[in-house]
Amino acid sequence: MEQEFDFDLYGAEAAPATRVADQRAPLAVRMRPASLDEVVGQDHLLGPGAPLRRLVEGAAPASLLLYGPPGTGKTTLATLVSSAIGRRFVALSALTAGVKEVRAVIDDARRRLGRSGESTVLFIDEVHRFSRTQQDALLGAVEDRTVLLVAATTENPFFSVVSPLLSRSLVLQLKPLEDDHVRALVRRAVGDERGLGGAVTLDADAENHIVRLAGGDARRALTALEAAADSAGATQAKVVDLATVEATVDKAAVRYDRQGDQHYDVTSAFIKSIRGSDVDAALHYLARMIEAGEDPRFIARRLIVHASEDIGMADPTALQTAVAAAQAVQLIGMPEGRLALAQATVHLATAPKSNAVITAIDAAMSDVRAGAAGSVPTHLRDGHYAGAKKLGNATGYRYPHNVPEGVLAQQYPPDELVGRDYYNPTNRGSERALADRLPKLRRVIRDQ
DSSP: OOOOOOOOTTSSOOOOTTSOOOTTSOHHHHTSOSSGGGOOSOHHHHSTTOHHHHHHTTOOOOEEEEEOOTTSSHHHHHHHHHHHTTOEEEEEETTTOOHHHHHHHHHHHHHHHHHHOOOEEEEEETGGGSOHHHHHHHHHHHHTTSEEEEEEESSOHHHHSOHHHHHTEEEEEOOOOOHHHHHHHHHHHHHSTTTTTTSSEEOHHHHHHHHHHHTTOHHHHHHHHHHHHHHHHHTTOSEEOHHHHHHHHTOOOOOOOTTSHHHHHHHHHHHHHHHTTOHHHHHHHHHHHHHTTOOHHHHHHHHHHHIIIIIGGGSTHHHHHHHHHHHHHHHHOTTTHHHHHHHHHHHHHHSOOOOHHHHHHHHHHHHHHTTOOOOOOGGGSOOOSTTTGGGTTTTTOOOGGGSTTSOOOOOOSOGGGTTOOOOOOOSSTTHHHHHHHHHHHHHHHTTO
16 A cells, blocks of 8 residues: 655644544644634634635635744644645644655645545645745645645744745734633633533633633643643542642733733833833833733833833933834744843833923923914925915025034024923933033024
């Protein structure tokens, strides 16, 4: 009998999603959805008329690149697509497979196609770990549809996948699962016969802790649940409580409600610690937010605000660091994104502080709201349209670059606000130089 080259993520032939789950398999594998109706989340891909839904319902098959965080359903969707379109499913992991294994699968798929017309779906997990040579080995088979490629990656494929493969594939981005999605999967696993079959119950605190630990990763949640259930079973316990989960996963629960007091209290303490230049306290509160599963984008936004509100021109690079941290979190996600958040936190906490920027803009806005918003001086108005000069617009405007110093006497604010000072720099950090320079600029501009 001819040998079959079917490799899956665990080193054996990949089973279709509808096969009865092997009770020796991990809980996350046993609970893998057997149909699209069991998939939780990813409505943007599975809703009526969405790309994956159309593919499963009979649209022309297309190679796919599924891009998203771990535990969001990439492998599940690949197996469901394969099952729905009636093709043989073979899985490879880029962590263990090389060009030899890829070519073996392609050769076998070509033989099957020629012999019986049987088509093959090739699923490659962590495809970004393939070298360019390994990715190039797929091109011919994908081009002539010897295999229908479904590749999964946690990295942005536009950076990690070769252009020829990208151009032959439909790129679909999966979103992190929300807490309610993870909670639904955990509850299903507790009661479903493929899972724990009701052998134990999960109390509310334990469930909440597992959901927080998951951070949007279904596999992580089910792995924690399985370990806690095994621990409870070893002691004949019928209820998995918080203490059991904590002991099993070696991670204490962090009392933190993203919609409650703890969210606001810890966030407030985080910002006030940075403002107070206590870098160690700031890192402590950052760690609490990360461990509790706080949205890293929220943390990044708070750092950006703080960079201008409490540091400003005392260290203009603080804002650059905070923005860069936010971009890094967006590009690489968590847990690696914690490094950029920590770097920004350290920078902001140790930077010289000044609230002169927020004080200045708030004072200016206060005047505007109070009605101190007079007419723009005519020499500053737009003079580019027909008839502008007849109105006196731009007449008499003096171009600062025409003088050696680049600064000259000229009225810029409305008449009502001449002499009004909004920005008052401190003597801290880089603002010290501004504190020396600004009075000189004002004297020249105001011809004093």
